[in-house]
Amino acid sequence: MAHDVAITGHGVLTAFGFGEQALLDGVFGGRPGFTPVTRFDPTPYRAGHAATYEGEGPEIPGVPVKPGVTPGQFEVLVACAAAALEMAGTDGAGAPVLLGTNGDHSAAPDFWSGTGARTAADPRTLDSLPARLPELLARELGLGAPRTAFVNACVAGTNALARGAELVRRGLADTVVCGGAYLVTEDVFAKFDSGRALSPEDAVRPFDAGRQGLLHGDGVAVLVLEAADRARARGARVLAGLTGWGMAADAHHVIQPHPRGDGLARAARAALRRAGAEPGRIGYVNAHGTGTPLNDVAETAALHQVFGEGVHGVPVSSTKSSTGHMLEATGAVEAVITMLALREGLLPPTLGTLEPDPACDLDHVRDTARPARITHALSLNAAFGGVDAALVLEAP
Structure with a gap:
């Protein structure tokens, strides 16, 4: 069972x-x-x-x-x-x-x-x-x-x-x-x-x-x-459901991400499949969003693969612009942040944007939090060696 x-x-x-x-x-x-x-x-x-x-x-x-x-x-x-x-x-x-x-x-x-x-x-x-x-x-x-x-x-x-x-x-x-x-x-x-x-x-x-x-x-x-x-x-309060998870490795380069974000896209699709959720149900993406020249373009490409023509209707932010990159802790902390977004009906912002990169054409939540009642959210992470991971969280 x-x-x-x-x-x-x-x-x-x-x-x-x-x-x-x-x-x-x-x-x-x-x-x-x-x-x-x-x-x-x-x-x-x-x-x-x-x-x-x-x-x-x-x-x-x-x-x-x-x-x-x-x-x-x-x-x-x-x-x-x-x-x-x-x-x-x-x-x-x-x-x-x-x-x-x-x-x-x-x-x-x-x-x-x-x-x-x-x-x-x-x-x-x-x-x-x-x-x-x-x-x-x-x-x-x-x-x-x-x-x-x-x-x-x-x-x-x-x-x-x-x-x-x-x-x-x-x-x-x-x-x-x-x-x-x-x-x-x-x-x-x-x-x-x-x-x-x-x-x-x-x-x-x-x-x-x-x-x-x-x-x-x-x-x-x-x-x-x-x-x-x-x-x-036992009467416990369920804060959120962890309904989907996916892991992938593209082994493109020891440090650089795959330019098309292939591994990250595979991890996200696997998480969505396990959650039984179509991409259109995702109301928010907590992006890996490191602020490095190669990562952000590759992640954008991955999201285009996953969401297709609907990508511009999915709000995206990188909370590393606030917390910094927490390395091994990143996915755990960002899971809590994503869970709070579901609970609060509030999407955390990406900070520090001066001039949006045209190569990162997404619906960015910029500067201030955005109210949004959502039921499903996707959290993405990537690492050296081409390893990628994704989680789908669902409101209780």
């Missing part, structure tokens, strides 16, 4: 602070989260801004944050997971834990410079191992197994949700705790900067003719997925 998949709880952190109200005030309020980098000296780099949480806005329960200091990824995951379970009204006992994460790299500069501990016994070094974080989270909160880390970059959080939904749908788990985490650290920042992927501006301008690149942002989100029938039977 196939089970419908429901989202019953979430906990989320972005540069705007902890919880959904911070997202509503920041992302839906049309605020960019970018500030000058203070966690490390950005002088050697082309870029100098990121969307980091510096302790302003709603605080992370149990996690003191000092300006200029990266909080621990594990501690933030615990806070988000605890909030998600509380919202869902369950302790999650026995639930698998699936996280998109590349580990906590906050200690990496100290490790490589020799100023910090360089032994395997150092907890900060151990936390850089991705698989350690779902293991520790499960132990801390009494969750179950499997405990899996997804490390395929910007689709990792999306893949964690897709895998969790598959476990629920097949009846292999009643409840799954899944999500993603990334907090801005110098080693990852430096790699993106050396590849000239980061914008030298203090803004990200997706789909703009003058876009110059992405900027990183703090992001952690944990969601509770359940079999919808069982959730309702």
Whole structure:
């Protein structure tokens, strides 16, 4: 028997602070989260801004944050997971834990410079191992197994949700705790900067003719997925249905997206098929929208493939213009944003557009949120190596 998949709880952190109200005030309020980098000296780099949480806005329960200091990824995951379970009204006992994460790299500069501990016994070094974080989270909160880390970059959080939904749908788990985490650290920042992927501006301008690149942002989100029938039977509130998910790989290039967006289009079509939804039912697309020259054109081409002549009737926005690119956490945080769009009847905007790129001819939600009562939304993510993923969320 196939089970419908429901989202019953979430906990989320972005540069705007902890919880959904911070997202509503920041992302839906049309605020960019970018500030000058203070966690490390950005002088050697082309870029100098990121969307980091510096302790302003709603605080992370149990996690003191000092300006200029990266909080621990594990501690933030615990806070988000605890909030998600509380919202869902369950302790999650026995639930698998699936996280998109590349580990906590906050200690990496100290490790490589020799100023910090360089032994395997150092907890900060151990936390850089991705698989350690779902293991520790499960132990801390009494969750179950499997405990899996997804490390395929910007689709990792999306893949964690897709895998969790598959476990629920097949009846292999009643409840799954899944999500993603990334907090801005110098080693990852430096790699993106050396590849000239980061914008030298203090803004990200997706789909703009003058876009110059992405900027990183703090992001952690944990969601509770359940079999919808069982959730309702125990009186849980269903926040949204996760009705479709799709994954694809076009292997076009180690970094560059397929120019026609073939892999992303396949992932979106697969998600729509699984959801049993025709493209015309989609009322909003939360685009990957990195603000890089190649991604935005390729994603536009993918949406033209998926929606055909109806593409200009589908509102699209990139919330990375507000939150920054949260790497492994991106799909999880953007799933929460998309879920809030369904609930609030409000589509979050793309910020920073100065001159729309004619090659990105879509119905862009620009500058301010747009009221719209919708029942289905599509969230897209793409990553290095040509891997792509898509989710379809449905209003309860």
